[in-house]
Amino acid sequence: MTLLDAARDVRERAYAPYSRFKVGAAVRGVSGQIYRGCNVENVAYPEGTCAEAGAIALMVASGETELIEVAVIADSPSPIPPCGGCRQKLAEFGKPDTPVLLATTSGRTLATTIGELLPGRFDMSHMSGIE
Ligand SMILES: O=c1ccn([C@H]2C[C@H](O)[C@@H](CO)O2)c(=O)[nH]1
Numbered sequence: 589m590t591l592l593d594a595a596r597d598v599r600e601r602a603y604a605p606y607s608r609f610k611v612g613a614a615v616r617g618v619s620g621q622i623y624r625g626c627n628v629e630n631v632a633y634p635e636g637t638c639a640e641a642g643a644i645a646l647m648v649a650s651g652e653t654e655l656i657e658v659a660v661i662a663d664s665p666s667p668i669p670p671c672g673g674c675r676q677k678l679a680e681f682g683k684p685d686t687p688v689l690l691a692t693t694s695g696r697t698l699a700t701t702i703g704e705l706l707p708g709r710f711d712m713s714h715m716s717g718i719e
């Protein structure tokens with residue numbers, strides 16, 4: 589099973605009664621293991637979580653903190669760009685050249701990287717002045 593297949597499968601489990609926009613994400617840890625996540629919405633709208641965040645949480649809870657590949661899929665006219673918060677979350681555990689495959693359920697894809705999605709990211713170097 590490819591990473592995109594995993595993202596496609598878990599998308600079916602998305603809980604998105606408010607937006608009706610189901611998203612599936614899968615990340616591959618450096619071990620080779622695949623971790624899946626879907627968006628989980630809430631009646632208090634800001635409490636919803638993104639698919640990417642769910643996949644990352646599962647990876648970390650499973651004992652991995654390094655991801656080497658990402659796939660995200662949604663039923664949209666063009667591949668969806670991860671939100672700003674998810675870009676920062678992906679950057680925490682990946683590298684600038686880590687591949688990210690964005691896809692639509694109709695088969696359109698866009699290959700990018702974490703660095704392209706979040707240039708100039710906030711990182712530890714910006715906190716070097718903190719005691
Ligand atoms: O990259 C994205 C973009 C959006 N969503 C979710 C959040 C919300 O539940 C729904 C509509 O924004 O899609 C994700 O999970 N990932």
Ligand SMILES: [Zn+2]
Nearest residue numbers: 638671673674
């Ligand atoms: Zn997000």
